[in-house]
Amino acid sequence: MLRYLLKRLAVLVPTFIGVSIIAFTFIRLLPGDPVALMSGERVMSPERHAMISHELGYDRPVVIQYLDYLRGVVTGDFGNSIVTKQPILDQFLTLFPATLELSFCAIIFAIVLGIPAGIFAAIKRGTFWDQTIMGTALVGYSMPIFWWGLLLIIFFSGILQWTPVSGRISLLYFFPPVTGFMLIDSLLSGQAGAFKSAVSHLILPTIVLGTIPLAVIARQTRSAMLEVLGEDYVRTARAKGLSPFRVVGIHALRNAMIPVITTIGLQVGVLLAGAILTETIFSWPGIGKWMVDSVFRRDYPVIQGGLLMIAGIIMVVNLIVDLLYGLINPRIRH
Amino acid sequence: MADPSTAQPISLDPSRRRQLAEFWYYFSENRGAVIGFWLFVLLVIVALLAPLIAPHLPYEQYRDAVLVPPFWEDGGQAAFPLGTDPVGRDMLSRLLYGARYSLFIGVVVTTIALVGGIFIGVIAGYFGGWIDTVIMRIMDVILAFPSLLLALVLVAVLGPGLTNAMIAIALVLQPHFVRLTRAAVMTEKGREYVTAARVSGAGSLRLMFRTILPNTTAPLIVQATLSFSSAILDAAALGFLGMGAQPPTPEWGTMLAEAREFILRAWWVVTFPGLAILITVLAINLVGDGLRDALDPKLKRS
Amino acid sequence: MPLLEIDNLVVEFATAAGQFRAVDGVSLSVEPREVLAIVGESGSGKSVSMLAVMGLLPWTAKVTADRMDFNGVDLMNLSPAERRKMVGKDMAMIFQEPMASLNPCFTVGFQIEEVLAVHMGMSRAERRARAIELLDLVGIPEPTERLQSFPHQMSGGQCQRVMIAIAIACNPKLLIADEPTTALDVTIQKQILDLLVSLQEQYGMGLIMITHNMGVVAETADRVIVQYKGRKMEEADVLTLFENPKSNYTRALLSALPDNATGDRLPTISDYMTDEAPAAGAAS
Numbered sequence: 001m002l003r004y005l006l007k008r009l010a011v012l013v014p015t016f017i018g019v020s021i022i023a024f025t026f027i028r029l030l031p032g033d034p035v036a037l038m039s040g041e042r043v044m045s046p047e048r049h050a051m052i053s054h055e056l057g058y059d060r061p062v063v064i065q066y067l068d069y070l071r072g073v074v075t076g077d078f079g080n081s082i083v084t085k086q087p088i089l090d091q092f093l094t095l096f097p098a099t100l101e102l103s104f105c106a107i108i109f110a111i112v113l114g115i116p117a118g119i120f121a122a123i124k125r126g127t128f129w130d131q132t133i134m135g136t137a138l139v140g141y142s143m144p145i146f147w148w149g150l151l152l153i154i155f156f157s158g159i160l161q162w163t164p165v166s167g168r169i170s171l172l173y174f175f176p177p178v179t180g181f182m183l184i185d186s187l188l189s190g191q192a193g194a195f196k197s198a199v200s201h202l203i204l205p206t207i208v209l210g211t212i213p214l215a216v217i218a219r220q221t222r223s224a225m226l227e228v229l230g231e232d233y234v235r236t237a238r239a240k241g242l243s244p245f246r247v248v249g250i251h252a253l254r255n256a257m258i259p260v261i262t263t264i265g266l267q268v269g270v271l272l273a274g275a276i277l278t279e280t281i282f283s284w285p286g287i288g289k290w291m292v293d294s295v296f297r298r299d300y301p302v303i304q305g306g307l308l309m310i311a312g313i314i315m316v317v318n319l320i321v322d323l324l325y326g327l328i329n330p331r332i333r334h
Numbered sequence: 335m336a337d338p339s340t341a342q343p344i345s346l347d348p349s350r351r352r353q354l355a356e357f358w359y360y361f362s363e364n365r366g367a368v369i370g371f372w373l374f375v376l377l378v379i380v381a382l383l384a385p386l387i388a389p390h391l392p393y394e395q396y397r398d399a400v401l402v403p404p405f406w407e408d409g410g411q412a413a414f415p416l417g418t419d420p421v422g423r424d425m426l427s428r429l430l431y432g433a434r435y436s437l438f439i440g441v442v443v444t445t446i447a448l449v450g451g452i453f454i455g456v457i458a459g460y461f462g463g464w465i466d467t468v469i470m471r472i473m474d475v476i477l478a479f480p481s482l483l484l485a486l487v488l489v490a491v492l493g494p495g496l497t498n499a500m501i502a503i504a505l506v507l508q509p510h511f512v513r514l515t516r517a518a519v520m521t522e523k524g525r526e527y528v529t530a531a532r533v534s535g536a537g538s539l540r541l542m543f544r545t546i547l548p549n550t551t552a553p554l555i556v557q558a559t560l561s562f563s564s565a566i567l568d569a570a571a572l573g574f575l576g577m578g579a580q581p582p583t584p585e586w587g588t589m590l591a592e593a594r595e596f597i598l599r600a601w602w603v604v605t606f607p608g609l610a611i612l613i614t615v616l617a618i619n620l621v622g623d624g625l626r627d628a629l630d631p632k633l634k635r636s
Numbered sequence: 637m638p639l640l641e642i643d644n645l646v647v648e649f650a651t652a653a654g655q656f657r658a659v660d661g662v663s664l665s666v667e668p669r670e671v672l673a674i675v676g677e678s679g680s681g682k683s684v685s686m687l688a689v690m691g692l693l694p695w696t697a698k699v700t701a702d703r704m705d706f707n708g709v710d711l712m713n714l715s716p717a718e719r720r721k722m723v724g725k726d727m728a729m730i731f732q733e734p735m736a737s738l739n740p741c742f743t744v745g746f747q748i749e750e751v752l753a754v755h756m757g758m759s760r761a762e763r764r765a766r767a768i769e770l771l772d773l774v775g776i777p778e779p780t781e782r783l784q785s786f787p788h789q790m791s792g793g794q795c796q797r798v799m800i801a802i803a804i805a806c807n808p809k810l811l812i813a814d815e816p817t818t819a820l821d822v823t824i825q826k827q828i829l830d831l832l833v834s835l836q837e838q839y840g841m842g843l844i845m846i847t848h849n850m851g852v853v854a855e856t857a858d859r860v861i862v863q864y865k866g867r868k869m870e871e872a873d874v875l876t877l878f879e880n881p882k883s884n885y886t887r888a889l890l891s892a893l894p895d896n897a898t899g900d901r902l903p904t905i906s907d908y909m910t911d912e913a914p915a916a917g918a919a920s
Contacts, residue, residue: 011474018475030491135366138623142615144567146574147590147608150597154605158598232736238692239731240751240802241724243717254741273480277571291483292575295490303487311478330741330786 008322012315019315020073023308024066027300078305083297088305092287097180098168099286102278103271105202106210111264114214118221119256123248125226133218140215145274149208149281156204163200166283170197209278213267220263224256231255258329265321269314360628367624373617381433388427389413392584396422401600417602419593425602428584429610435585436566436614439500443565444558446504451511452554456542458512459519470516473509481506482568489577496579499572506568507561514557518550552629559622563615570611586611638665639810639842640689640727643703647681647688650696658684658697660866666810671836671843673857673874675850675889681866682846686812690729691719707809725755728803732815734795738787744771744798745783748805755806770801775831793824797831804835810842811835817852829856850890854878862886 035053036044044052053059057068072078078088121133157165164170168182175189183202186194228234229252237251275288283289287306294302362368380387402418403410404425410417416425458469476484481503488502489495519542522528531545572578573587581592586607593603647659659681666672674682688699689711704711707726711719731737739747748770749763758766764783771779774797787795796816803811813832817825833856836843845856853860853874860877862870862885870883881887 014471015474015478018471019478022475026487026491138366138619139612139616142563142567142612142619144570144574144587144608144611144615146571146587147604147611150590150594150604151608154597154601158601232731232733233739235692236731236737236799236802237739239690239724239729240754241720241722242750242754243720246754251739251742255739258741269480273482276480276482276486277574280575291486295486295577298490303490307479307483307487310480310483314480315478328741331788 004326005323008319012319016312016315017070019311020070020308021066023304023311024069026307027304028062030300073308078308079301081294081299081302083294083299083302088302091290091302092306092309094180095285095287095290097177098182098284099272099275099279099288101181101183102202102205102209102284102286103268103275105206106271106274107213107264107267109206109210110213110217110267114217115221115260118218118260119225119248119253121218121222122225122229130222134222137215137218140211141219143211143215145208145211146277146281148211149204149278152204152208153281163204164197168198168201168284169194170201173197205278205282205284208281209271209274212270212274213264216267216270217260217263221256221260224259225252228252228256254328258325261321261325261328265318265324268317268321272310272314357628361624364624364627366620367627370617370620370624373613374621377433377614377617378437380430381437384430384434388424388430389415390424390427392423392428392431393582394423394427396424398422401596401603403600404602416606417600419589419603420596420600423582425606428589429586429606431584432586432589432607432610433614435496435579435583436570436611439496439503439569440562440566440618443500443504443507443569444562446501447508447561447565448511448554448558450504451508452515452547454508455512455515456519456547459516460523460542460546462520466516469512473512476506476509479506481564482571485568485572486575486577489572494577494580496569496573496583496585499569499578500565503565503568503572507565510557510561511554514553515547515550518553519546522546522549556622556626556629559618559625563618563622566611566618567615637708638705639668639670639707640664640666640844641703641705642685642689642701645685645688645699645701645704647684647693648698650698658866659688662863662866662868664861664868664871666842666844668809668842669836669840671833671845671856671858673845673847673853673860674863675847675853675860676863677848679865680863682863683814685863686729686814686844686846690723690727690812691716692729721755724751725806726808727810727812728806728808729812729814730796730799730803730816733819734799735787735792735819737799738795740787742786743783744785744787744790748783748798748802751802751805766805767801770805771798773804773835774798774801775827776801791824792820793828796820796824796828800828800831800835804839804841807839808841810844812844812846814846815848816845818847818849832856862889 035049035056035058050059057065060068069079076089078092080087081091084091117133117137121130124130153165156163169186173186173189173191173194175185175191175194178185178188182198183195186198225248229248231252233255234247234252237247242251272288275284275286276292277288278284279286279289280292287310291303291306291310293299294306361371396414396418399411399414399418400422401420402414402422404417405412405415407417414424414426416429418424419428454469458466485499485502485506488505489498492498492502523546528541528545531541569578570585570587570590573585574591576591579585579588581588589607590604593600593607597604642665643663645659645662646657649656649658662681662685664672664674674686676682684693684697687693688697688701689704689706691711693699701712706722709722714722738744745764745767748767752758752763752766756763756766767783768779771782776782776794776797782790787798790798800816811832816832817828820828829852832843832845835841843856845852847853857874859873860871861868862877862883864885869885870877870881872882877886878890881890
């Protein structure tokens with residue numbers, strides 16, 4: 001197990017270095033003067049230019065600059081935002097819980113609906129139910145989620161007026177963030193109605209962000225289940241006189257979950273890409289919206305740092321999923 | 335690309351023809367795939383004939399007909415069947431022209447990603463060693479980012495616009511082709527027929543592209559259809575974020591971005607462009623599922 | 637009273653090409669403590685008819701029979717839930733591919749104890765003790781340690797022993813063995829056969845041995861049924877069958893034993909089958 005972990009880490013390190021090189025060099029690919037870009041000052045005297053250039057370390061060789069940047073990254077120093085002048089890591093840490101909360105709810109939504117739907121479709125293979133579920137899943141899989149979000153807003157916020165249009169909680173409530181997770185903080189605040197407001201703000205973004213993972217998980221569960229149901233050990237389980245529930249829910253499902261776990265892990269990238277769109281639509285103050293805003297503001301240090309941190313998160317989650325895969329699949333564990 | 339009758343080179347040699355017939359048999363057994371296929375054909379026709387069938391020009395603004403609802407709603411006009419947008423342009427005409435952009439994006443992006451990916455993948459798989467290691471590490475790095483985020487940042491670097499958006503998306507999609515091609519080349523490389531071709535004096539390049547590649551087409555075709563639909567989706571998403579095609583281009587994602595502030599007042603300016611994206615992507619994905627089932631013998635009967 | 641009595645069993649599969657008849661009017665009976673061998677090529681419907689008895693056929697299969705009684709109970713008119721109370725308890729089955737027949741995700745101990753929990757309602761400690769006893773009985777060394785093993789950590793022969801342990805866990809009256817040694821090494825085959833026969837004698841089970849191997853028949857069976865293309869060709873006690881086979885098909889099977897090869901060529905079934913082939917279609 002430990003050797004497996006080390007082997008995975010050994011592959012991860014060069015990839016992360018590659019990611020950091022990309023994040024580092026892309027600013028140098030920009031047309032225009034990097035000093036002006038990084039400082040956010042368009043017009044400056046030659047003296048000021050030289051000063052800032054020295055301050056930012058641009059007068060040194062590129063390799064040294066990269067190593068400096070890497071050293072900063074390792075110690076948690078991603079530089080400062082041009083626009084707000086705040087350290088990028090601080091901004092990230094403030095905003096990340098919002099994205100994490102949303103992504104977590106979305107993936108739970110996708111798993112809770114997707115796995116049973118996939119199992120049901122597999123058991124009812126070829127029937128009306130199977131075709132309906134799989135047809136719906138393909139529609140979900142093909143969904144432009146930015147439009148889907150707008151549709152849900154039109155219907156639930158516009159026509160039915162059930163849910164709010166944007167934000168994480170109603171402006172009526174104010175309390176200092178403790179964990180950064182609105183569901184928890186609103187409960188901790190003890191203010192009546194705050195939790196309900198937080199939930200109602202979360203529902204539509206969760207559905208929108210969870211739609212594609214839901215479709216993918218349902219499709220993958222069905223095909224894994226179909227494959228497993230034809231295996232000899234499922235026949236053995238039936239030959240033991242076990243109930244259909246036990247045969248499918250324990251013997252088949254445990255094996256079918258192995259590829260599904262991998263699929264769920266791969267959804268992390270999908271979730272973070274989806275967060276860019278979902279957070280933009282619902283004005284959700286997370287890192288997706290932060291990245292889009294930074295692109296518009298040309299806040300290059302933020303784009304650079306954000307890119308690196310998001311890629312880092314995805315790589316770490318994939319590593320965790322790999323380890324989980326080892327736990328659920330005894331053939332790898334031993 | 336997704337047109338199955340051109341998916342394989344049409345040669346008149348009878349075994350090819352039989353293969354094609356068999357392929358079409360499996361493909362046409364899948365009802366969804368056939369529906370998707372005809373929907374796609376319809377979209378191609380609409381895109382080609384847009385100037386002939388569109389009632390108005392996509393950029394023409396009717397100042398006295400701003401935000402006219404579709405004809406079946408109160409206040410709708412027969413001249414604007416699906417209503418008009420906030421500056422008085424005919425929705426239907428813009429949607430019809432929009433099909434041209436989406437299909438164009440799909441074709442261009444997939445072609446770039448496919449050709450580039452095959453080329454790099456063959457080199458990595460055939461030469462192996464450090465060349466392979468370097469190439470595959472780079473691909474890992476690209477795949478470490480969420481595709482839309484990387485495309486967004488690339489567009490931020492290159493500057494907003496449809497061309498740059500297409501380049502960015504193609505770059506983000508091509509590692510999949512590299513991986514597929516490389517894996518296929520590595521397995522085929524050890525087979526007897528490749529050795530035979532080499533012994534009979536075929537040069538490296540000729541060997542790779544003439545002998546090995548034709549045997550790896552099936553997974554590439556399936557991946558190409560997948561890329562086609564994700565290219566359309568990602569380009570629309572970039573358009574929606576204001577980083578793809580720029581207004582007043584009648585690209586569906588861009589149309590949605592322009593319509594966003596009117597969502598609670600004029601549902602049609604939001605509903606129709608998104609529906610168009612959904613139908614197009616769905617049609618291609620239906621074809622993709624059918625192609626996968628028809629081309630992958632292992633899954634054929636499931 | 638026979639342990640198992642089947643009259644005119646017909647199994648049909650709905651396929652894309654229409655109804656397909658895998659078992660065509662087979663009748664057989666097994667007495668308690670008797671070893672019956674069912675012989676035939678692959679596709680002769682011998683496994684299908686036994687899967688029908690166990691109720692393990694997929695839903696595409698249509699099973700009809702004039703009579704299918706087990707231990708005095710009419711299997712045809714049993715609800716699925718009532719039937720599951722007998723399957724795995726009073727009648728058990730082991731299969732051809734032991735490695736694939738055990739669930740790769742669960743320990744051997746779990747898979748043995750599960751059947752004890754479902755049918756015998758034993759406590760955790762009782763189940764564990766019985767599982768160790770069973771593993772010991774089927775000849776697996778260090779049974780206590782083996783409970784924690786996963787199937788992939790064991791050999792094919794050991795997996796088949798575990799399958800046998802699961803099958804006999806609840807002291808069944810009938811054990812059906814579907815080509816139990818075909819997938820195993822020749823050296824292991826003999827051990828598994830000996831184990832099956834000794835367990836059959838020790839516990840007084842009825843044993844149905846499905847095989848295409850006449851050597852296995854000679855070694856184990858009291859009585860033999862020869863099946864071809866879904867039909868019963870011949871039924872006889874084992875001595876009669878080997879000394880005086882009545883049907884051409886049986887003669888063909890017997891002469892396909894390597895011992896009977898004349899010259900440098902092994903006879904094949906098709907050398908013999910001219911007039912007797914039933915018209916019904918066959919499948920695997």
